[in-house]
Amino acid sequence: MNFELTEEQQLIRDTAADFAKRELAANAAALDCGEGQDAFFTNLNALAELGFMGLNIDPRYGGSGVGTVAFSLAITEIARACASTAVTTSVTNMVAEVIQAVASEEQKSYYLPKICSGEYPAAGFCLTEPGAGSDPSGMRTSAVKDGDEWVLNGSKAYITSGEFAGVFVVWAVTDKDAKRGKGISCFLVERETAGLEVGPAEHKMGQKGSATNPVYFDNCRIPASALMGELNRGYQVALGELAGGRIGIGSLALGVGLAATDYARDYALEREQFGQAISNFQALQWMLADAYTELEAARLLLMQAASLKENGKDFAMQASMAKLFATEAANRACYSGQQILGGHGYNREYPLERFARDVRITSIYEGTSEIQRLIIARNKLSV
Structure with missing residues (x-):
């Protein structure tokens, strides 16, 4: 099996990461306090200009056409900086994909360019x-x-x-x-x-x-x-698109979980107690090791589901597995990060408190963890 990203996929990932660090991260805390809306819309428009509002949409309709794997990578990097921007981007892409999949040529030609270009700030x-x-x-x-x-x-x-x-x-x-x-x-x-x-x-x-x-x-x-x-x-259409949307939400959760774990790691390297950095204590080392291991497993599940979808193969069960595992792992990672920060992790001055609140919904929307387990069980019991 080849786990290497293509040059195009690496470019999408790196572009998303660079934009997220430069433009999104600084505004995320403001958005959480009810401010920063002007910058939020400016960033959505900039993401559209970069091609991130139609990542899996045919270029003849204004999309990027880079595929589902690139979509997953992009959402993860955006979510590392701002979960609110990531969910807006993910859902807008999902709406664009359902239009591309079942709409008439006239409908596709009219609506998809408006979504992909940012003329519509988002789609519902x-x-x-x-x-x-x-x-x-x-x-x-x-x-x-x-x-x-x-x-x-x-x-x-x-x-x-x-x-x-x-x-x-x-x-x-x-x-x-x-x-x-x-x-x-x-x-x-x-x-x-x-x-x-x-x-x-x-x-x-x-x-x-x-x-x-x-x-x-x-x-x-x-x-x-x-x-x-x-x-x-239409119901069959909805079920199909929800499966694709689960890759987006799983990717979002992965990004938040990685952001939380990276912050906790950096904090542990600097924070001293008992005369040494707390990163020297095995209890914290194991918390970080478990978080990084679970998040890497989540990434691989997401890549598998995204690759299957991109290649036109059945991916619904794999998307449910990826969404279930990634969102639950990300929730655990955020709470472990808070624990490593101690009292600071409960303080709004530090981002772990926001990460923990942002990640919580990922195991609820686009199908709860319980619904994902139901889908997986029914699939396995039907053989």
Whole structure:
């Protein structure tokens, strides 16, 4: 097996790392305090100019076309500096990929260049509802055909970038009499469409620079041409794209976990107790060794899932394994980092406190760890 990155993949990784260190890291703490929004949007636009908003999108639509492995590498490096920017980038790429996968040529030609270029600061993935999270097949948002239009009614919850996304991919029930999960379709809905309202941002524990909003549809009329893909086949599209999104979130978690562990390592080398650097104590050495080992294992799982996806092979179970392991390992790494810092790890003056809050959601969104275990178990028990 060849574990070496291509020159292009190395370039993507190094470009992301350089940009993250120069532009994102300094603003991450400000975003966590409710400030730095202007710089946040400037950085999103700069990432688009660098090609990071369409990493796996065909260049003829304005994308970079560098593949899923490069996408994973980029999200990890961005997340090392700013988890809020990383999740915005990851979800925007996911929306672009679902449009590329199932939209009409006209839809792709219109929306993908706007997403990839940064004309739209971000794009939104409207699947989750207040009563349909881990089980999206239970959604209640409906779309009813009325002449040459569809009329949307319902609500979505926890939508990343809701308040500044330029376009949303929205899932809705189009056949209420169909079996569960069979009568769902997906639509492209622009932000300024009448009847679409974005609610106030949620007050979150972490990743505070990334807006997370409810989105409401009240007799929201969209043209018949807004239907994306086959009628009543949208649920299968959602499941496929969630698998790809799990590579992004696993990569994000890996970046945060590495940032936390690197900071804890550097602190341990400088902090002295009992007349010597605390890095000399075996208890802390083993904490760092375990964290780095688990994060390296997470990286390899992510690379495997990304490589399978990039080569058009079945990757859903591997994506669940990677997401499960990477997010849980990153959570442990952040808490170990806090422990190494001692009281300082609980103090907002040090970034470990923010890392621990930012990483917590990664084992919840894009499918909880419990859902990933369910997917993996069902796959293995079906042989």
